[in-house]
Amino acid sequence: DTAVSQTPKYLVTQMGNDKSIKCEQNLGHDTMYWYKQDSKKFLKIMFSYNNKELIINETVPNRFSPKSPDKAHLNLHINSLELGDSAVYFCASSHPGLAGGPRETQYFGPGTRLLVL
Amino acid sequence: EDKVVQSPLSLVVHEGDTVTLNCSYEVTNFRSLLWYKQEKKAPTFLFMLTSSGIEKKSGRLSSILDKKELFSILNITATQTGDSAVYLCAGGIQGAQKLVFGQGTRLTINP
Numbered sequence: 001d002t003a004v005s006q007t008p009k010y011l012v013t014q015m016g017n018d019k020s021i022k023c024e025q026n027l028g029h030d031t032m033y034w035y036k037q038d039s040k041k042f043l044k045i046m047f048s049y050n051n052k053e054l055i056i057n058e059t060v061p062n063r064f065s066p067k068s069p070d071k072a073h074l075n076l077h078i079n080s081l082e083l084g085d086s087a088v089y090f091c092a093s094s095h096p097g098l099a100g101g102p103r104e105t106q107y108f109g110p111g112t113r114l115l116v117l
Numbered sequence: 118e119d120k121v122v123q124s125p126l127s128l129v130v131h132e133g134d135t136v137t138l139n140c141s142y143e144v145t146n147f148r149s150l151l152w153y154k155q156e157k158k159a160p161t162f163l164f165m166l167t168s169s170g171i172e173k174k175s176g177r178l179s180s181i182l183d184k185k186e187l188f189s190i191l192n193i194t195a196t197q198t199g200d201s202a203v204y205l206c207a208g209g210i211q212g213a214q215k216l217v218f219g220q221g222t223r224l225t226i227n228p
Contacts, residue, residue, distance in 0.1 A: 004159075031214055041203055043160070043218040056215055090159065094214060105151070106216060108159035 003027050004109035006091050012115045013081055020077045021112045023091030031055075032074035033092040033106065034066060043090070049074050081116045088113050119144045121208050123219035131227050134196050138222045140206030141188040149209035150182050150189045151216065156202045163191070165209075196226045 004025045013019055025032060033056075034046040048056035052068040063079045074091060091109040121142045130136055142150065149167045153160035164173045166182035166189060173180050177196075182189045193200055203223050207216040 041155075041205075041221045041223075043205065043207075045215060045217075048214060050214070105162055105165055107162065108153075110158045 006109040010113050018079045022075045025093040029093035031094045035090040037088045086116045119217045121219035123222050127223045129225045135194045138191040142208045144208035146211040148211040151207045153205040154202045198226045201226045
């Protein structure tokens with residue numbers, strides 16, 4: 001009955017590889033997000049999707065490509081991994097707003113810790 | 118550029134103490150201020166504040182927003198070791214469904 005789930009939890013890979021992280025939410029939310037949290041715990045938004053449509057893209061290198069097959073899933077594919085990509089990546093989702101609650105209350109997944117060697 | 122700044126960055130107190138965490142913001146088209154608690158994994162939602170001067174309370178935690186001075190505080194009374202975490206503050210932007218996070222305050226409660 002996990003609300004926002006991510007796989008894998010840990011990912012260790014070599015520089016130059018391509019990897020994907022998957023996210024699923026069963027909260028009925030229409031908006032999903034990807035955040036990157038660096039070693040100093042700074043959470044920065046990367047992407048946001050609303051009903052499978054990209055609405056926020058925060059100057060992220062185009063090696064990062066999000067894909068939303070439906071509104072319950074938002075996956076993140078990373079090409080040509082670099083050392084600086086090492087971080088924890090969090091997926092989040094938010095309420096539909098109005099009767100469903102304010103849009104800004106975002107619920108986070110457990111995170112994927114990525115280590116690029 | 119939108120900015121959220123938290124202070125202190127780190128705080129160590131004894132169980133039973135009261136703590137106040139600060140958050141100031143410069144956010145264009147500001148709509149709301151949110152507080153999250155992050156222990157080992159995912160940030161978990163604590164409060165969302167949209168109106169100035171109205172305190173929100175949940176058990177020993179309370180928070181208030183001052184939209185004139187552009188800051189919020191999070192108070193925790195009678196702290197317990199389970200309150201040890203990183204507390205994150207975020208500004209919500211009108212119509213953008215986007216949160217701008219501060220760098221967090223790492224709170225450690227010693228027994």
